[in-house]
Amino acid sequence: xxxxxxxxxxxxxxSGTSVKIECRSLDFQATTMFWYRQFxxxxxxxxxxxxxxSKATYEQGVEKDKFLINHASLTLSTLTVTSAHxxxxxxxxxxxxxxxxxxxxxQFFGPGTRLTVL
Amino acid sequence: xxxxxxxxxxxxVSEGASLELRCNxxxxxxxxxxxxxxxxxxxxxxxxxxxxxxxLVQGIKGFEAEFKRxxxxxxxxxxxxxxxxxxxxxxxxxxxxxxLSFGAGTTVTVRA
Numbered sequence: 432x433x434x435x436x437x438x439x440x441x442x443x444x445x446s447g448t449s450v451k452i453e454c455r456s457l458d459f460q461a462t463t464m465f466w467y468r469q470f471x472x473x474x475x476x477x478x479x480x481x482x483x484x485s486k487a488t489y490e491q492g493v494e495k496d497k498f499l500i501n502h503a504s505l506t507l508s509t510l511t512v513t514s515a516h517x518x519x520x521x522x523x524x525x526x527x528x529x530x531x532x533x534x535x536x537x538q539f540f541g542p543g544t545r546l547t548v549l
Numbered sequence: 550x551x552x553x554x555x556x557x558x559x560x561x562v563s564e565g566a567s568l569e570l571r572c573n574x575x576x577x578x579x580x581x582x583x584x585x586x587x588x589x590x591x592x593x594x595x596x597x598x599x600x601x602x603x604x605l606v607q608g609i610k611g612f613e614a615e616f617k618r619x620x621x622x623x624x625x626x627x628x629x630x631x632x633x634x635x636x637x638x639x640x641x642x643x644x645x646x647x648x649l650s651f652g653a654g655t656t657v658t659v660r661a
Binding site for chain 2: 541
């Protein structure tokens with residue numbers, strides 16, 4: 432249990448186009464989803480926290496108009512990179528938390544999406 | 550705010566030898582600590598976690614970690630490394646809002 436999927440696993444797009452990345456919790460309802468980006472040979476940097484039915488909370492320095500996050504259901508969150516540019520090329524990883532009574536929520540990570548902007 | 554330091558950027562170990570990866574954290578309250586492993590181009594897999602209780606935590610793939618509050622450390626160990634353990638390892642600390650802060654990672658290379 433606690434499987435998180437991402438789609439697509441990799442995407443190549445032209446500069447100026449928008450790209451949507453989906454994050455799904457397959458076998459549980461995710462109260463909160465997180466979006467990270469990871470540059471080559473570097474650590475994960477939290478971009479935003481997404482709660483179902485409410486606006487995402489962005490970390491300092493992350494442009495909310497650039498990285499649109501929608502969390503329309505308890506099993507799906509989407510990240511849209513708008514007007515993508517080569518500097519947006521990165522590995523994007525989502526995670527989802529599952530509420531378990533009496534236990535601290537744990538984050539389950541998706542396999543990541545490799546975005547390359549030409 | 551919480552933070553994590555992984556002092557070793559890269560470690561090379563012989564197959565069958567023991568492995569220890571260091572992790573130091575900074576957090577004002579009781580930390581929630583995690584170790585993850587990432588293979589190239591893949592997502593993160595949880596190796597083990599510490600929330601409370603026994604300070605020696607057993608994880609998957611033969612890994613264990615020990616929480617030492619006095620040293621603000623949560624070092625990861627494995628008695629005998631296999632070639633398949635070559636990967637990137639991340640230590641993370643979680644706060645009450647469930648956000649995770651990750652260390653910079655340690656790359657483990659296993660030589661035959």
